[in-house]
Amino acid sequence: MSSYKVELYVYDLSRGMASAISPMLLGKKIDGIWHTSIVVYNREYFFGSRGVESCNPGTTAIGNPLRVENLGDTQVPYSVYIDYLKGLSETAYAGRTYHLLNHNCNNFSNEVAQFLCGVSIPKYILDLPNEVLNSSLSSGLLSLVSQLENSARPIGEEQSNSIKEQSPDFEQLNTQIEEARYNSFLLEQRRKTLNEKIAKKERKREKKRKKILEAGGVLPPELREECTMADTEAVNGQAQLPSDQALAMEEEERREEEAKKKARDPPVVFKDVIDVKAEFDALVALIDGKLTPEEQRATEELQQYMIGDEGSWALSDGFLDFVGRLLNDNQFPLDVRVKTFNVLAVAALKDDVILVLHQDRKDHVLMNYAFEIDRLSMQEQESIALFMANMFENLSSSEWLLYISEWTYNNTQTSNIRVTTKVAVHSLLSDSPVLQDRGSAIIHNLACKEVKTVVFDDVAVELTMALLQYFNSKPAEEQLFRCMKALAKFAQVSTQEVPQLIQMIGPDPKSFKGTSERIDSLIDQISVKLR
Template sequence: RRDSVALEERRNIINEKLAKKDRKKKKKRNCREKESRESEGNSSAAELTPDSCSSDSLGKDNMAETDGAEVIELTPEEDTTIKRASDTMAEIEAEERKEREEQKKKQREPPIIFKDAVDIRVEFDALVGLIDGILSPEEQQSLEELHQYMLEDEGSWALGDGFLNFIGRLLHDKSLQTDTRVRILNVLALAALKDDVILLLHQDRREHVLMNYAHDIDRLSPEEQEALALFICNLFENLSSSEWLLYISEWQYCNSTISNIRVSTKVAVNSLLADNTTLQDRGSAIMHNLACKEVFDDVAVELTMAVLQYFNSSPPEEQLFRCMKALVRFCQISPQDVPQLIQMIGPEPGKFRGVSARVDELNDVVSSKLR
């Protein structure tokens, strides 16, 4: 492996330097022994005869030895070799971290996402048609960066520092058509499937462009709500972006204290309880995905209340299965409060017995948690 080669190179260089230093120390010890013998043979001499082992030179050598006892000087070539070895080690460590994340990804409960809900070329072309001629030079540059990221398969490094300002204008400028916001959200929903989207999300730590917009989901048009729910749901594809949705750091927005997890919860609840069947489908997926994460008790309770309210309707089997599975998980997260809520609010899990074998199995688990 590359790390073995790199370590061996570094070890050889350092060992060689240590060997040279040992040889110098032995030579100095020999000089001191020789000086001692000469001093004993000529004790009346005021000073030793200058030679290669004079006290003056020896004192300087001793000072040099003391001052630089642990310093190993390297030639530029050796220094470059060690730096190259360090860089190689850094690359290997990065690969190992990626492997560990992939392993965690395999072991976790698979999230429910929508990879084929929209077509990137259709969405991007429609977006360009809607905003053509109204962008500043900086915004035009951001649009080109988005093209590179989504259609040319460049990494998120292609997105400049001002990219989120461009996204913010498209989402918050009410003079733009509603379809503009729908199209950019659909593009972002496909970007959410990329494993480096977290770098874009981290750029939003100061302005909170994305989450401030998502917090207003109940004020958006149905089309925007659908696109927003798709974006949030697809962010569960990768571990890093799914963890981002759970961040608890708070900020002020419109006289409210909000956080990523509060916004994620609001989107899940609003989508699940909407009259729109597409939103219900995506909301049940977000509910399932949140339940598979390590959420706090209060979040589990809030989501449970939404699920129970949703159960008062007649959900399709797929959405029912997702929500029942989430309910089982919430019972595990909050083993006291959630079962009490189920008994107080209802409906009884047995209401859905016979819908399918997999729903019946989850029904039995939930029922076993009730007192």
């Protein structure tokens, strides 16, 4: 999959004045009045009183950014991103919602950064309104800051790049301009997908040919024809070049992914628990005759993706609507929901599952269902826990589990990280050995995931309390190792709260000394934090 760099452009609207005059006005020094934007896909995106806008990087009236911070890489396709951006511009970040103190460019940058990379922008930027602008500033100074914000406008692009409510003609023009500007991104993505598919089929055919030849057999006519055709195309310089490019690209991406995986603690996943073909066939038998034509096509797409081992391109944009019906329509028996999530648990191991997950950014079908884990049957709970543990197989899908952007479900504010935490805690503390095993895997994977510390600030204490309670059940060595490793990680992240909880609640990790050498090593690490 293609990766795109995501950067945060940080501007000082006061152009150095804040540093000079803030001691006199506020009694404290601040370094700047911050305006930020997100730069991705070779475009700069920001939010202001006119809504969401974009321009070529660094071409607003403010000039060059004071600093540029690398937020990471995203694998979100442009088509997904622009749909997401359009949704923001029509709802939470429409021009009418802008507020200098409470809902500004920095809130927008933070929201988009979380969507693209699963990270937040620096805390000192987000804290500025509370620490400074909400103090005893005069209305005149607030007005000045508001005027400075208006200078963050594209030079010569005032109309064509606004992504906000306009007349139908303007909206159509804006859409056409954005689509034309990024058409190269879309074409490149499609070309790579096609080349990967061609290369994969060529490798399968070549492997089959070699196997027959090594066994002393005779190639069937179709393989001889394919071989001749490949040779001819190589001579004519037609199909061979794209295939070579696809192979080289695939190899480079594979090396990069392997390097990232080697740099992290390996996750605990369950690759051999589900026979995906048997599970899929059983699911189809249960829903046969109860689907609309569109849902029937979605079933065929799922078969291509899971059984035919095709890429996520095989799934249409409305695929998760089909999944949502399987999970929420009471006319289907319990086994439909269980087998649906079991199939998804195997899909979670695929390296392109993130593209499927991003279809769920609006309706939260999967996470809303997982949120109800404590009200579901034991079979459903086990399938949800399996899905969530396997989601840590790939970096992009594990980051998706940790997104902190909130939505409302059943009158409760929740987020991906909150749902992930709830599933982990509930599973670990259940009476089911299967759930406990999968819950310990989820918490282990959560703790070992390399993310910004801020992600764990809100959940480390809750997870620690669950671990300490679980220790009282005298777990087996494997589960104890996973949980002790998680506890050691949390003690590093939350250097005050977690050690205090261990000392106050117990049991003392040293009481498990002698279980195994690897657990003893972890206990020593925790003991250092308890001093």
